[in-house]
Amino acid sequence: MTKKSTSWNNSPFLLRPAGKDYLWGGSRLNDDFSKGIQMEPLAETWECSTHPDGPSRVEGGPFSGMLLSDVIREHPEFLGTHPRTRDGQLPILIKFIDAKQDLSVQVHPDDAYAAAHENGALGKTEMWYVLDAAKDAKLVYGFCHDLDRETLEKSLREGTVEKYLQKVNIKKDDVFYIEAGRVHAIGAGALIAEIQENSNLTYRLYDYDRTDKNGKKRPLHMQKALDVIDLKGSDQPRQPMRVLKYKKGCATELLCRCKYFQVERLLINTERCREMAAFRTGPNSFQVFLCIGGCGVLLEEGGETIRFFRGDCIFVPADSRLFWIHGRAQMLLVGC
Numbered sequence: 001m002t003k004k005s006t007s008w009n010n011s012p013f014l015l016r017p018a019g020k021d022y023l024w025g026g027s028r029l030n031d032d033f034s035k036g037i038q039m040e041p042l043a044e045t046w047e048c049s050t051h052p053d054g055p056s057r058v059e060g061g062p063f064s065g066m067l068l069s070d071v072i073r074e075h076p077e078f079l080g081t082h083p084r085t086r087d088g089q090l091p092i093l094i095k096f097i098d099a100k101q102d103l104s105v106q107v108h109p110d111d112a113y114a115a116a117h118e119n120g121a122l123g124k125t126e127m128w129y130v131l132d133a134a135k136d137a138k139l140v141y142g143f144c145h146d147l148d149r150e151t152l153e154k155s156l157r158e159g160t161v162e163k164y165l166q167k168v169n170i171k172k173d174d175v176f177y178i179e180a181g182r183v184h185a186i187g188a189g190a191l192i193a194e195i196q197e198n199s200n201l202t203y204r205l206y207d208y209d210r211t212d213k214n215g216k217k218r219p220l221h222m223q224k225a226l227d228v229i230d231l232k233g234s235d236q237p238r239q240p241m242r243v244l245k246y247k248k249g250c251a252t253e254l255l256c257r258c259k260y261f262q263v264e265r266l267l268i269n270t271e272r273c274r275e276m277a278a279f280r281t282g283p284n285s286f287q288v289f290l291c292i293g294g295c296g297v298l299l300e301e302g303g304e305t306i307r308f309f310r311g312d313c314i315f316v317p318a319d320s321r322l323f324w325i326h327g328r329a330q331m332l333l334v335g336c
Contacts, residue, residue, distance in 0.1 A: 010078065010281075010317040011303045012289075013061045015068060017045035017096075017313070018054035023212050026100030028191055033096065033311025041100065047313040048094040048288045048334075053200045056313070061304060068315065080285040080318030082336050084260070090198050091122075091336055092261050094288060094313065096131075097192040103185045104218070105140060105165065105206040109228040110180035114201055117224070123180045126196035127256045127263060129332060130174040131292055134189025138167045142182050142234025149226060156222065161206050166234055175255050176237055181230040193292060195334055197260050203228065250277035250325075252333070266331040268296060276324035281316050288334040289314040289325075296327020 017035065025043020029035050035045055046054040050069035058064055063071045072078055072088060079085035108124035115121070128139075144166045155161040165183065170176075170190060178184050183205065186192060203225035207218050244251045249270035256263045266289075270276045276299070281287050289298075291312045298306040298314060300323040308314060308329070316323075325331075 009303070010320045011061070011300055012298055012306060012314050012316040012320065012323060013063060014059040014306055014308070015048055015056045015313045015315055016059040017047045017056050018049060020044040020046070020054065023210065023218075024099060024101035024103055024188075026098045028098040028100075029096055029311075032191070034309070035311065041098075043098060045096045046093060047096060047290060048090070048092070048315060049198075050090045051093055051198055051200055058315075060306070075317070077319070078286060078317035080281070080283055082285040084336055085285060090286075092288075092334065093196050093198045094290060094334060095194040095196070096311070097186060097190075097194055099186045099188055099190045099192070102188050102208065104202075104204045104208075105161065105183060105185045106202050106204050107183050107225050107229045108178075108180045108199070108203065109201055109224070111197075113228050114199065118201055121201060122197045122199040124197050124199040124201050125180045125258065125260055126178045126194055127258075127261070128174075128176045128178065128186070129193040129195075129255065129263070129265075129292075130170050130172055130176075130190060131193055132172050132191040133170045133174075137170050137189035138187040139170055139176065139190065140165045140183065140185035140187070141168045141176065141178075141237050142166050142184070143231070145233040147231045147233075149231065152229075152231065153222075153226065156205060159206075159209070166236070168237060175240055177256055177258070181228055182234065183229055193290060193332060195256075195261055195263050195332070205229075248275040248277065255332075260336070262335050264333045266329075266333050268294075268325055268327060268329045268331065270296075270326045271328055276326040278322060278324050279316075280322045281318050281320045283319045285336045286318050287316045289316065290332040290334065292330050292332055294327060294329030296325055296329045299324045299326065
């Protein structure tokens, strides 16, 4: 389905995600976020993606039904002039993840390794924001102490690698930054929003000897994982300093800033003030609003009104006009 607009003023638009039915997933993305995706399990939704493995689509407006990648191909100016947005693809990918079971123990390559060994692909550094977590939920974050390659290989052959993994208790509202090269795994009972580089490169080290619905084990990527993994012990992850900044109708806090992306949490409540929270993008880059709680409306002077609810994702092209958000909602604001 392809629709072109003869005139477009860099207005925001809603996105519709692609779904993934990985064996460890559950049903919360449909149950909690009303995704309406006919997959069981539904492990991930790729909310803002131009990756060919799971591109999102535009919902509503002049581009309705088009792949986001096709919209950007027709309108490269929507990406802005940031150095990381010059190839016609988004440099980032945003997901929801529902881990009913443990994810595999894995590692991602950096940009240099991916470029050299994966046909010029990007590496994968990512950030997790915990939307919800079971009482005993944990994640794997690096190794408990320094290892050498021989010891790690031996433990993987013998199935004893878990004794070296640093497991961290998690709770709602936690933030974790996972650099390329750090061994990691999301544990059962976690509901996560993930912001990452635009990559689908995952090297599995260990998958608990699981089999899929056809009785087959998922492939491991031992040698590539060993090539890129950081064998040093990891410090216990610390939560970032959370400082709220207030303006009319909105409070913001910085969750993560790195060379790949910046993520803020917005607490929007315009019910008790006369002014709505105002936003706009500059010429440098686009922004993405991911609603993680509540609901509201986005209004642009002379443009369409977008109603959004928990789980919705809104793409705002670079150099947008001023727009306002009204309602009571929590949102992640992602930029580059």
